[in-house]
Amino acid sequence: MSAVAQRHRRATDDPAWAKVLVIGTVLAFLALVLILPLVAVFAEALRKGVGAALAAVSNPDALAAVKLTLITAAIAVPFNAVFGLCASWAVAKHDFWGKSFLITLIDLPFSVSPVVAGLIYVLVFGLQGWMGEWLLDNDLKIIFAVPGIVLATVFVTFPFVARELIPLMQEQGTSEEEAAVSMGASGLYTFWRVTAPNVRWGLLYGVLLCNARAMGEFGAVSVVSGHIRGLTNTMPLHVEILYNEYDFVGAFAVAALLCLLAVVTLVLKTALEVAQPDVRAGRGGH
């Protein structure tokens, strides 16, 4: 209080009581809404001791779910990273008609309910779907199998990398690439030596967020998975099954693993924002 009073108070400073009130309200609200659920997951997971939690996580079905989640992310994330690089190169480094419309289309999956995202693939690849009979004749399975899970995950994480890279590349302009090309560098060489170093942190930022969502997706994957234990269960789906069977320690133990993923994501993301403020600059802030 005294420190505040001694300093010359600027017209845009709020009185100390207002600061305390606002900060107090915000902290209380965030503690209730954000921190409490996080704490609850770990507390419930450890309710019967560390041993029970570890046993639930190392159960073969849980391990199969972990494996499938990793496989899904290992396909979906690089796929969307390559797409994001292509899209941002086309959009940010060239001028063409309908650019804003294209960006809106790329963002579209964010506006679609995850359940609808799953449904559309059932309607295309399911038994009753467009390609259902053809797939059946050729003994291919997409829905209720791993390819469907990967497709649904690709859909819900589709815009992550692109929407990180497009504003970043637009901000950086085209002069460096134009200089490289005019001095005889090939397109690929220009990308590799000029553009890639400029956008690598933004790319990492997008990949980080894309990965968190890919590993955590529930709604879309739930529709196409078929919930076959040990075969088509990802970690979030395994959490649901255990929870619905009243195996709360098991459900929360697997959930705690996913919480760790979220915490690691947030730590890396914050570290990236501190070390490379540019990645934030690409996101509308300054």
Added chain:
Amino acid sequence: MWRARTLDDDQTMTADTAERRPPAKRPLFRRRSAIPGFGLTMGVTLSVLSLIVLIPLSAVVLKAAQQSPAEFWTVATSQRAMAAYRLTFGAAFVAALINGVFGVLTAWALVRYDFPGKTIVNALVDLPFALPTAVAGIALATLYSPNGWVGQFLTPLGIKAAYNPVGVTIALIFIGLPFVVRTIEPVLRDAADDVEEAAASLGASRFDTILRVVLPALAPAWLTGFALAFARGVGEYGSVIFIAGNMPYKSEIAPLLIIIQLEQFEYARAATIAVVMLAVSFTMLLIINAIQAWSRRFA
């Protein structure tokens, strides 16, 4: 992660174009550029976009269109569906309003004040983006169930906060918070405090300044954040179903109704409700873009 497209994106675009476009010859589709790779990258972009997003999305519309308009209307407006829309849109609206209040306070504290642990609080705001929705769902259901950590204090007060519409709203508050905070934050950071100083030097009280000068300037960003949180809430599934109760007509959200229809092999019915939800999503997208365009006029 959701970010409202801001003024910067389009301004840099138009500034670039205006500066470098030769006035004489304007090609129909694309300005010639020295940078190669347009054909390849645009080709990949459009093919992948069509195969993954556009063609599958059209499947749901075509499936719904296989019914006659009368059938479509009957399914889309059936009593059970109407109850689900009311719950979904109502809960999403209330949650977005609550986030509208606390989101502004959070953004204000993060931008204007310094306090211990600010970096952690800042990182934590994005938790709903990083935490799998199913995890949030079971955690919230456990906390707010009648004998949960929070629920046990609400039960004596006669408040039931789980397995009913209140529970749905709680889950959507969790999901929607970062949309509001992250939309308002950059605008608040960029807002010049000279207008506030001017207001103060003209004799306005701090309260008046905030109410009449600061908050109106935040209105477009607030509306955008509200719309984003609402849109996300309408489609949300994973965090809601565990705490919702899922009773038809009472606590059944629209996305769950789609899944139930699907499990009964009622593909056309599922597609019908999906089309209604898509229509709402796209309307929200248009509204958000319109707010952005409107705020640009005043920028």
